[in-house]
Amino acid sequence: MNFNFLSPVPDSVLVYNELLSAQILGRKLRIHSKQDGIPDLEAVNIAIIGVLENRNDVNYIGEPFSLNDIRKSFYSLFPGSWSTTVADLGDINKGETVEDTYFALKEVIGILVKKDIIPIILGGTQDLTYANYRAYDALMPMVNLVNVDCKFDFGDSQKPIKNNSFVGKIVLEEPFNLFNYATIGYQTYFNSQEEIDLMEKLYFESYRLGQISKDITIVEPVLRDANIVSIDLSAVKGSEVSSHQKHSPNGIDGKEICAIARYAGISNKVSSFGIYEYKPSMDDELTSMLVAQMIWYFIEGVNYRVKDDDFSNENNYQKFITLIDDQELIFYKSIKTGRWWIEIPFLSEVNNKLKRHTLLPCTHQDYIEACNNTIPDRWYKAFQKNCV
Known part of the structure; x- marks a missing residue:
């Protein structure tokens, strides 16, 4: 070495x-x-x-x-x-x-x-x-x-x-x-x-x-x-x-x-x-x-790291879906830690950088704002970068 x-x-x-x-x-x-x-x-x-x-x-x-x-x-x-x-x-x-x-x-x-x-x-x-x-x-x-x-x-x-x-x-x-x-x-x-x-x-x-x-x-x-x-x-x-x-x-x-x-x-x-x-x-x-x-x-x-971002097992998380205009926003909350994520959708018709659904860390406040018809800023920026 x-x-x-x-x-x-x-x-x-x-x-x-x-x-x-x-x-x-x-x-x-x-x-x-x-x-x-x-x-x-x-x-x-x-x-x-x-x-x-x-x-x-x-x-x-x-x-x-x-x-x-x-x-x-x-x-x-x-x-x-x-x-x-x-x-x-x-x-x-x-x-x-x-x-x-x-x-x-x-x-x-x-x-x-x-x-x-x-x-x-x-x-x-x-x-x-x-x-x-x-x-x-x-x-x-x-x-x-x-x-x-x-x-x-x-x-x-x-x-x-x-x-x-x-x-x-x-x-x-x-x-x-x-x-x-x-x-x-x-x-x-x-x-x-x-x-x-x-x-x-x-x-x-x-x-x-x-x-x-x-x-x-x-x-x-x-x-x-x-x-x-x-x-x-x-x-x-x-x-x-x-x-x-x-x-x-x-x-x-x-x-x-x-x-x-x-x-x-x-x-x-x-x-x-x-x-x-x-x-x-x-x-x-x-x-x-x-x-x-x-x-x-x-x-x-x-x-104190905790592996809480495995969403393959439904027992590990709660899933929340909100609708803003015609845009469906999907949130996940870890049952283990209470931390939140939001899904960035995969766009098949775009030269997509991520090539798959990606979960973006976010806050509980982002979910509350989405429920009040406000698109989270982090989601919007990640989505736009994904479309470039």
Whole structure:
């Protein structure tokens, strides 16, 4: 197995780990060390990978980069009552070029996902999401990507890729594997009207900061439908992070970002999870601890995954049918978890991307609105994408 791209967790972090209580999380991990090499991945469910790449930051000035503080914060937490086995595989160092780093990350993610191990990628700049997405070229035909960000990150796809333009590359470069792109927590004043219009035109989903602050549960179905989740730390409110990390006085707060991480973990479809745009500084404790807690909540979510989307057995679900104009909407509710889905119909006369009836995660509120003659927005966008 080719993990030559990975360098071990630094000795300074391992020494710190040894000084902590025997009950802490750092003692329960399988860690890639200089002394013992890559740990045995048998029965591992989640693997942490650091990526020390930040050269595509639009503000890059050659500053040093390390994830040691995040590791120290994460190792010092206590685990939950988990049956999940976690490994820390160390870091992918900067390659000769950024493309070399992308290649290394793509290879490592490909190996892990094929082994049913969920990678948690710690970056580095968010353009690494592009390499994460490209790892799926050989894994599945269509991919759903969720970006937790204050910006859409389309940028100018004609220019070289940067951390504020990677989504443009994902949308426009072959092979075209992207089915849905959703942004959670965007702030209108950070996005041009052209980008906002483009999200609508492509039937992608976007959730404003105000919407999710009012009701964080609206993002659960979006994350339940995601394969890749990418979090930009600049989406977090400035008061929640250390001075070097501050981006905006408005943003997602600490509780909300941890809830999002847990929803991503609970999703049966999420097979890679990344946290990006970390900027180490001398007063770093706040940011590194927040990232550590986000990782903790993601692992907690994975540990409580429930297989509730098997609708072959009628004893597992309730079925509800509503009629809006001449459109029949079919909803399913899992008896096990109470989670809801809505059916996207198969259109035989259209060059259909899905080729079959597909169930789209939704909320109970979507069902109530359908009963009141309102077509759910998620259903409408998925249906329109399906017709393209």
